[in-house]
Amino acid sequence: MLDTPVLTAQDFKSDIKPIWCPGCGDYSVLTALAKACAELARPRESIALISGIGCSSRLPAYTSVYGFHGLHGRALALAAGVKLARPDLTVIAAGGDGDGLSIGGNHFLHACRRNVDMTYILMDNQVYGMTKGQASPTTAPDWCESKLTPEGTGISPVAPLLLALAAGVNFFARGFAGNPNDLARLIVAGINHPGFSIIHVLSPCVTFRAEQRAWKQAVHASDAAAPATLQTEALTRFAADDGFTTGILFAGSKPPFMPPRHAVRTAADFERDYEIACKSDSPSIGVSHLSAGPGRRGVTLPKSAIDLFNNATA
């Protein structure tokens, strides 16, 4: 066995000092993530953390795993690309409610549908923190503190849990930044669960939503004996959820997305086809049936190859 050093949570933090406001919930998310990585005992270079843009999306710089600070709203698309190119990596995407549900809302739906084996840490403070306090899709319609919407948005907020369930998410947990140990446990569970998992973190913005300090009193652990495992069951159970239920709320069993793998055709395959075509009286299995575009096994034959075969049988 290889003698790999045991990494502590601290080893998963970089030496860059976060520039979040003192008291920001995102500090605890960083702590929880580092703890989760230590618990998973994976080498740093086997983890990739991809974010969008926002205060929350600064996360990768503060960890010591592979990190990429992407475009606003595109973390999930980018993370899926990383995972498809390197299925061996543990891929984590992270970002805020604006990043993931506003400008990147479409990717949220399709990531749930596609079910690539990766974990999304959605740091929800119901505000665009980085651009100084505008309403996000999770903001209550009557929140009037934003200078952009001084009379409130007047439009109904999105419930990430219900949205994710409706789009076919495979795992959904909710944690609170004020409880980093519990949050670390949820992150580990999400990473270990095959397919796409969402860790929805209530992470207060103490600067633009000081009232979120009271979330400590609002959060409550799910009283269900076990997570829901069927989409319909979860939708019924959480139809009237107050948004503060924490724990693993849904754990489905859809198989993770596997890109269709086509057998690569070798020269021997082509030779065999050629032989069959020459011997066969029946054109139905002959190469005269070859045409441009993806073939049965998804192999696209170059025009020259088709001409070669078709001429050979002519």
Added chain:
Amino acid sequence: MNNISRIVVCDGNEAAAWGVKLSRPDVVAVYPITPQSSLVEYLSKFIADGELDAELMNVEGEHSVLSALQGACLAGARTYTATSGPGLAFMFEPYVRTPGLRLPMVASLVNRDMLSPQCVWGGQQDVMTVRDAGWIHMFCESAQEVLDTVIMAYRIAEHPEVMLPVNVNHDGNYLSYGVSRVEIPSQPVVDAFLGDKNVNWHAALDPDRPMAVDPLTGGADAEGAARFVAYRQSLCRGMQNALEVITDVHAAWRCASGRAFAPLVEEYRLEDAEIALVTIGSMSGAAKDAVDAARAAGIAAGVIRIKTFRPFPVEAVARAAGKVRALGVVDRAVSYGWNCGPVCQEVQGALYRTGRAIPVLSFIGGLAGADLTGAHFTRAIEATRQALATPPEALAPAPVWLNARDEGVLR
């Protein structure tokens, strides 16, 4: 004077918001981004306070912002939005369709440098990247000019001989947040100046003339392509017409407001100048100070400031450049592949009209919000003077990078 309602001290973002409010748009759509955010927050305050009667749509991203405004404009509304850097990039798909649709929109670009590397600071790489999309581009030097240009932009955009969208550019950080004295024109002056709203006479929802806008123009056959070319030609005509319209509108605004701005190109101390710096945007103030200092020291330098960048005022630039024997062009963006700044590249194109191949130096500075100080311009003047003695073909084919690590060394 009653053409001014009040005098305030405000930053360029607030000045833009005042210009918009006075122009009475019907629909404003936004997505916040640094350094634009406060601009639209001022507008939403005007709306909340009942001072501006407009719909403000707070949508989920810039792609939706401009799409929503295209809908509003097609339905006959006067529209406004503002964005910066990455926001403009995300807006690109509807952005490139707007000129072809001949929608007379006005939008502020609060200029920001482009990623990567990550950067939230000022720079003009955002606008320079879209310079050939078909929008009119004007660049402001002061908060007052921002306010006045926003108002003028509506009259230019909606002019029947133009009918093109206008971007009013103001530099992020220096203009967006820098405060100065600003005169607010009175509402009746602006109302009279803009006249009756007739934003979209060519494609507005009209019960007498229902039509499907922008169906497929035709196949790749000769007729389809020819029709497509006809649209392109008409867009080019609108752009070229804009040169005269912009000039006329500035003259009319001077009468209405009492304030004069050069419409296309501003010539500063160019009479008897040996060399000139070419500038664009907020850097021009520091360049003029450096020129004043140089003049005091007996150096015959001047400034050519580009106000209108699209349509590019080829004749006006050639005329101004024709007065000097060497140019130093200062850009806050890069033209990759030309290894110089975009303004420098275009000025060289205009120089061809003069038939004189004078030395032109490219200076690139003010990237990522870096300050372009009087000292930078003083050194640029010095380097341009030295180039006087150098034949153009012997000049280094590389830009002089200001604010670089080795900035002490001017090659």
